[in-house]
């Protein structure tokens with residue numbers, strides 16, 4: 602390998618970390634249905650333990666809806682991928698709550714770039730104590746806005762057909778979306794970011 606190639610590799614690596622600086626423009630405080638405020642911000646690599654704790658708080662039912670399987674579904678390696686993202690390509694937002702001198706992540710909404718670079722994969726988790734307060738509805742709308750800025754054309758993912766809260770949330774979005782049944786339990790949802798219905 603020539604010296605030139607080595608240098609250009611170094612350059613592209615450092616360029617990536619520069620353009621992937623933490624985007625504090627997405628930090629926002631929202632008011633929940635119970636009147637409490639929640640700080641929403643992009644994930645940071647230092648969040649690893651708090652994200653792990655959020656996932657450990659899930660019961661088998663939630664884990665099945667989130668991962669479509671039970672067992673060791675959230676390894677250290679997978680969490681690394683969730684908290685170390687290139688913000689220019691993907692986004693993970695977390696809800697941070699401060700209580701009794703301790704910071705906690707109580708909700709997470711992610712938008713990941715998978716095989717097709719134009720389609721973003723969405724995932725959501727809210728801690729049981731914080732459900733039905735409008736957090737995921739907010740995160741979905743916010744990720745749709747960010748997804749457009751990151752040049753995604755569609756956002757989607759798999760959904761369990763018994764996941765009534767998630768199905769209900771989908772009906773609140775202002776974009777055209779389709780749902781294709783894969784089997785008796787699971788469907789694939791695709792939100793078309795080119796078709797704003799508002």
Ligand SMILES: CC(C)(COP(=O)(O)OP(=O)(O)OC[C@H]1O[C@@H](n2cnc3c(N)ncnc32)[C@H](O)[C@@H]1OP(=O)(O)O)[C@@H](O)C(=O)NCCC(=O)NCCS
Nearest residue numbers: 663666724725726727732733734735736737738765766769
């Ligand atoms: C699905 C999930 C992320 C929703 O999070 P959340 O922050 O509680 O969602 P929101 O509060 O924004 O919205 C929930 C809505 O569902 C409604 N809802 C709750 N239970 C419901 C049910 N059984 N049937 C229909 N609607 C229901 C709520 O009333 C609320 O709607 P509203 O605001 O119009 O009243 C959360 O339940 C969760 O973490 N589940 C486990 C993981 C999962 O399923 N992830 C999604 C797949 S990636």
